[in-house]
Structures are given as C-alpha cells and as structure tokens.
Amino acid sequence: MIIIPFSENLVAYTKVAADLERIVVRMVFESYGVGKHHESHVGSANYLCRVMKYRDPEISETKMAFVPHTDKSFMSTIHQNNVDGLEIKAKDGEWFGLHGLSFSSVVVMAGDAIMAWSNDRIKSPIHRVTMEGNEARYSLAQFTVMEKDMVKAPNEFVDEDHPLRYKPFDHLKFLNFFNQEENRMLESPIHTYCGL
Numbered sequence: 001m002i003i004i005p006f007s008e009n010l011v012a013y014t015k016v017a018a019d020l021e022r023i024v025v026r027m028v029f030e031s032y033g034v035g036k037h038h039e040s041h042v043g044s045a046n047y048l049c050r051v052m053k054y055r056d057p058e059i060s061e062t063k064m065a066f067v068p069h070t071d072k073s074f075m076s077t078i079h080q081n082n083v084d085g086l087e088i089k090a091k092d093g094e095w096f097g098l099h100g101l102s103f104s105s106v107v108v109m110a111g112d113a114i115m116a117w118s119n120d121r122i123k124s125p126i127h128r129v130t131m132e133g134n135e136a137r138y139s140l141a142q143f144t145v146m147e148k149d150m151v152k153a154p155n156e157f158v159d160e161d162h163p164l165r166y167k168p169f170d171h172l173k174f175l176n177f178f179n180q181e182e183n184r185m186l187e188s189p190i191h192t193y194c195g196l
C-alpha cells in the first residue's frame, strides 16, 4: 500500500479548491459583464488554507463552535466531513444550516473583499458553526487573498445610481487591520476600514 503524506494530500486539495474558486470567480465576473478584468484578478490572487477540527461539545459547553462572522477574504471555499454545523444568516435574519453535504461538496462563500469589489452587489454572508451530537467535525477552509493589486470596484459598477461605497484598498493591509486586537470586535471591519 502506498501511503501519501498528509501534507501532499493537503497541497493537492488546495490546488483543486483554488481551481474551483477561479471557475466560480470567472462565472461571477462574466455574469456581471466584467469578464475582461478576470485575468488581472487571477494574477493578483493567493490562497490561505486553514484546517479545523471542532470536537463534539461537552454537556456543560456552548454549542457555538465558531462565532458569527463574515469572511475577510475575496472568496472562501469550505469542505467538511459528514458532520453538519455550518450555518448562514439569510437576508431576513433567519439562520439556516447546511445539511447532508456529500464528500464531494464544496461550499463557496463570498467574503468582504468581493463585497467591496462589487460595490455591494454581492454581500458577504454572516455565518457560524454550531456543534451538536457526539462526532467531531473537520473542515478545510481556503481563503482567497488579493496580494498584488489594490481591490477596486470596476468602473462598470459605479454610476449615479450606484455611487462608490468603498475606497480602493490593499487587501493584506485590511487583513492586518482586522488582526489588531482593537478591531476584531468591529461590527463591519470592511466598512470601518474603507467604507465611504
């Protein structure tokens, strides 16, 4: 039997997840009529993958395993084992859980950076993880970060009816801003950082 080291499997996964993310982002760019900007976008993107284990909660513990938040990425891809837990807050304020995701399912989620890039056409949803039952949940969350160019809404998204809502910003600097202790509890760090 050939045993493939965990790190090799993980790197292989990150490549597949990045490919998938690029396909989704291309679909988004094309559906909003700004496909011509896609190539420069891809050249600026890099990826950070986080591996998580949420153990089953003790009776005395809260079920909240990951507090409500929006991702600070451009996009995120999330892959999990067969233990449910990811919940998303809908526009009407109701939480809904993602159930019965298969081993071949990947959740693609909009982050704060695509919200700013799209001049609020695409919203980054608030989501959380809650744990029930007695099995551990494992997930791989991969975040797209725009490393080279500033994140800036294409001119096509800005007009009299849709004034610019975010100043162009450096994504890495925004992540540094969010990582400072005093900014972690802000209601909407992206608005505080570059909202107009």
Ligand SMILES: O=C(O)CCC(=O)C(=O)O
Residues within 6 Å of the ligand: 050, 052, 066, 071, 078, 080, 086, 127, 128, 129, 139, 140, 141
């Ligand atoms: O583990 C999950 O399903 C989601 C994790 C998450 O929301 C995050 O890392 O930002």
Ligand SMILES: [Fe+2]
Residues within 6 Å of the ligand: 069, 070, 071, 127
């Ligand atoms: Fe998240």
